[in-house]
Amino acid sequence: MNKLNFKGSVMLNPTPVVLVTSISKEGKTNVFTVGWVSTVCTKEPIIAMGVRPERLSYEYIKESGECVINLPTVNMVKVVDYCGVVSGKKVDKIKHFNLQLSEGVSVSTPSLQSSPIALECKVKSITPLGTHDLFLLEVLNVKVDESLLDSNNKICFNKAKLICYNHGEYYGLNSKPLGSFGYSVKKRSKSKSTLQ
Numbered sequence: 001m002n003k004l005n006f007k008g009s010v011m012l013n014p015t016p017v018v019l020v021t022s023i024s025k026e027g028k029t030n031v032f033t034v035g036w037v038s039t040v041c042t043k044e045p046i047i048a049m050g051v052r053p054e055r056l057s058y059e060y061i062k063e064s065g066e067c068v069i070n071l072p073t074v075n076m077v078k079v080v081d082y083c084g085v086v087s088g089k090k091v092d093k094i095k096h097f098n099l100q101l102s103e104g105v106s107v108s109t110p111s112l113q114s115s116p117i118a119l120e121c122k123v124k125s126i127t128p129l130g131t132h133d134l135f136l137l138e139v140l141n142v143k144v145d146e147s148l149l150d151s152n153n154k155i156c157f158n159k160a161k162l163i164c165y166n167h168g169e170y171y172g173l174n175s176k177p178l179g180s181f182g183y184s185v186k187k188r189s190k191s192k193s194t195l196q
């Protein structure tokens, strides 16, 4: 296949897309949309997030030293988009959508009730990079909707109907996995062998 070359840019797609809640010094909650976010370490559990200093959320997260990463579902796409184009400096986005909040467990920042999974984080470091500052966030506690657990208490992420972001567009995930971790090296069972 013939490949064309584009100048270096962040064409890392798809990415997660999340709703990040944060609180001001006075305890006011804001929410904004983040696509530049990724797991970077398992132990300690660290997530990297890129935030532009002009965001209201930047100020709140820097001052409070914490935030909550709320994973949105297909039913929340409109909230995701709106919170990514309208600043809390102009509109109270929580009130606008009448978003219900749940109290934090390990942080003072509340999470969004409508998100089935919420990661409570503390800021470990902030590094200026250019347009965005790199926030390294340590995950202190994860809230998971009971309804996502199976009878063995395994979290079934496929039930959560999460979304991702692909070069300017929001997508739901296929409910059927293409494979599971390590499947490529597992011994084939006689009855279920497949060619892939």
Ligand SMILES: Cc1cc2nc3c(=O)[nH]c(=O)nc-3n(C[C@H](O)[C@H](O)[C@H](O)COP(=O)(O)O)c2cc1C
Residues within 6 Å of the ligand: 017, 030, 031, 032, 033, 034, 035, 036, 037, 050, 051, 052, 054, 055, 056, 057, 058, 080, 081, 083, 084, 085, 086, 087, 088, 089, 132, 165
């Ligand atoms: C899909 C999507 C992804 C975004 N990702 C980021 C991001 O990673 N970092 C960032 O600083 N802003 C990002 N934004 C923009 C902010 O969410 C947006 O400027 C928001 O209005 C800031 O809100 P605030 O001022 O209330 O904090 C994204 C917007 C959208 C729609």
